[in-house]
Amino acid sequence: TNGSAPAVPSDQYDSLYLSPVTVGSSTLHLDFDTGSSDLWVFSSLQAQSSLVGHDYYMVDPAKEKQGYTWKISYGDGSGASGKVYADKVVVGGVTATAQAVEAATAVSAQFTQDVDTDGLLGLAMSTLNTVKPQQQKTFFDTVLKQLAQPLFAVDLKYHAAGSYDFGFIDKSKYTGAINYVNADTSKGWWGVSATAYSIGNASTSATVSGILDTGTTLLYVDTPIVKAYYAKVKGSKMDNTQGGYVFPCSATLPDFSLTIGGVKQIVPGKHINYSPTSAGNCFGGIQTNDGIGFSILGDIFLKSKYVIHEMGSTPRIGFAQQ
Numbered sequence: 001t002n003g004s005a006p007a008v009p010s011d012q013y014d015s016l017y018l019s020p021v022t023v024g025s026s027t028l029h030l031d032f033d034t035g036s037s038d039l040w041v042f043s044s045l046q047a048q049s050s051l052v053g054h055d056y057y058m059v060d061p062a063k064e065k066q067g068y069t070w071k072i073s074y075g076d077g078s079g080a081s082g083k084v085y086a087d088k089v090v091v092g093g094v095t096a097t098a099q100a101v102e103a104a105t106a107v108s109a110q111f112t113q114d115v116d117t118d119g120l121l122g123l124a125m126s127t128l129n130t131v132k133p134q135q136q137k138t139f140f141d142t143v144l145k146q147l148a149q150p151l152f153a154v155d156l157k158y159h160a161a162g163s164y165d166f167g168f169i170d171k172s173k174y175t176g177a178i179n180y181v182n183a184d185t186s187k188g189w190w191g192v193s194a195t196a197y198s199i200g201n202a203s204t205s206a207t208v209s210g211i212l213d214t215g216t217t218l219l220y221v222d223t224p225i226v227k228a229y230y231a232k233v234k235g236s237k238m239d240n241t242q243g244g245y246v247f248p249c250s251a252t253l254p255d256f257s258l259t260i261g262g263v264k265q266i267v268p269g270k271h272i273n274y275s276p277t278s279a280g281n282c283f284g285g286i287q288t289n290d291g292i293g294f295s296i297l298g299d300i301f302l303k304s305k306y307v308i309h310e311m312g313s314t315p316r317i318g319f320a321q322q
């Protein structure tokens with residue numbers, strides 16, 4: 001079976017996208033994350049006070065994987081931990097009958113405060129899964145063999161609902177050709193490299209190595225590229241209080257592209273005005289990857305494309321224009 005689930009922006013700035021998932025007998029709204037590999041949910045194991053505003057998984061003790069635990073921490077300092085159950089998970093009609101469901105006993109404040117997000121569904125390689133004593137499979141790995149094609153396709157949109165397709169490519173969701181490149185999955189992520197970037201009409205050769213990551217809001221690249229971009233934005237500056245480059249909300253933002261597999265993957269300038277700040281200017285969608293060690297092609301990069309993640313004998317990534 002194949003299937004498709006909506007990806008709905010959680011707020012007016014596309015901070016993250018939420019998709020409905022049936023876990024056991026509950027429907028939760030999860031953040032599908034190609035940058036991590038745990039399927040974890042808010043659960044009845046948590047203190048009631050942590051569950052206010054959230055949908056949550058009602059655990060069935062008979063389904064517990066006794067002695068199994070998980071603990072995850074993300075690059076932004078957030079995290080969660082808990083116990084593991086084997087239960088039914090359904091995404092867009094695709095069913096995993098005994099998926100490892102990581103039920104939270106504790107989650108960090110960032111998650112408790114975000115009442116829209118009921119957990120995450122990881123779509124990176126299962127080698128990054130945090131369950132002990134035995135690593136568990138992602139939902140995609142669990143259902144892979146039942147899919148017509150061994151792939152999922154990501155269709156995130158700018159200030160609109162998109163979708164995640166499992167097992168098929170939806171020709172109505174893109175125009176032009178799909179450009180495929182091999183994926184570097186050696187570090188557990190969907191890794192990709194670019195050979196150049198462009199700002200407006202000017203191209204510069206450079207090697208940009210990074211990961212595709214639906215769970216990251218913005219686009220993080222090397223500092224020299226970020227500086228060159230905002231040099232073309234009148235009134236832009238690095239604002240340490242806001243934590244990145246900001247600019248007047250009236251500024252005209254040039255398009256940005258990364259050349260991947262010889263094809264320019266363009267990010268429209270409009271998408272690079274991420275959100276207003278508390279200080280009366282606007283926060284940039286392109287920011288420095290300082291301290292990360294590689295680039296992160298997050299939602300700002302992804303939301304103009306239809307991106308196929310194919311786990312064939314050689315993992316591949318396909319890019320097409322929405």
Ligand SMILES: N#Cc1c(N)n[nH]c1N1CCCC1
Binds near residue numbers: 033035075120216
């Ligand atoms: N930081 C971070 C991060 C990432 N690189 N991919 N997904 C992330 N998160 C998912 C939920 C919180 C952060």
